Amino acid sequence: MGNQTEVTEFIILGLSNDPQMQIFLFLMFLVVYLITLLANMVIMLVIRADPHLHSPMYFFLSHLSFVDICCSSAIVPKMLVHFLAEHKTISVNSCITQIFFIFLLAVTEGCILSAMAYDRYAAICDPLHYMDTMSKGICFQLVSGAWAIGFIDALFNTVFALKLHFCGPNQINHFSCELPSVLRLSCTETLTNQVMLFTSVVILGSSSFLFTLISYIHIISTILRIRSAEGRRKAFSTCSSHLTVVGLLYLTAFFQYTKPNSVSSMVLDEMFSIQYSILSPMLNPIIYSLKNKDVKTAIGKMLGEYNFFKYCRSYLKTNKQPKQRA
Incomplete structure (x- = not known):
């Protein structure tokens, strides 16, 4: 390292340097974050409360909502602080910690989406053995495996990131500590880190995507063999929301990490990062609510049961009843 000074913190350049624009962005992403928390919490509560959704x-959807809450919380709160802070800094250790959670949650979400594709494959292509194929034990193992794969991948990427040295510059051209942006600032060799990143994105990501794709090839083939138009529509409706979520996530994430340097720009990188790391966690529960009849019915039932005005009417009616004499 010689006489070079070791960097202990990074400066997050963020999305804009304009103070007025930063206030606007703060309010916009605050609303997005609150919607993300509320929408995903509603999905989790509805699934837990309604026996028809057990x-x-x-089960996979509730875990997906939990991952989306964690994913958004790993990025947005610090991002909101930087919009209002004069000094937009983050320590190297905090930056590496954020990298760990980004990898953990991104890989886990991809694996859970693959498990959901397998669930739809079992339900449509082999319905007679569905309850055995997707028993509670197997569902728990699939979710546990998703978290385990995400943790191992995040651990390896983080351990190798901790071995990097930073001696300047220390400005990250991004709104969060994504590994590609951090690697550009390293004073030491990053080949091992790039190999690990390639493994995470291309091998794990591609494996998850291909598994989902193969599942849906079988699903669509089975649906097309259904004679009844109503039967085909009903079978496809159970998959449409999942297909939409998968498309939004994989298309943006793969383009972000596999696009050539010739088409790379800071604005483009940030747009795609915002899509898969901030907007997708907000859109996922909304997509499932709009496209899934069972979820819409359960949400409507829950809102009806906990309607404030209904509660007030019930309370007033109870208190108007005459008291019985002793």
């Missing part, structure tokens, strides 16, 4: 598909 099935493997909604």
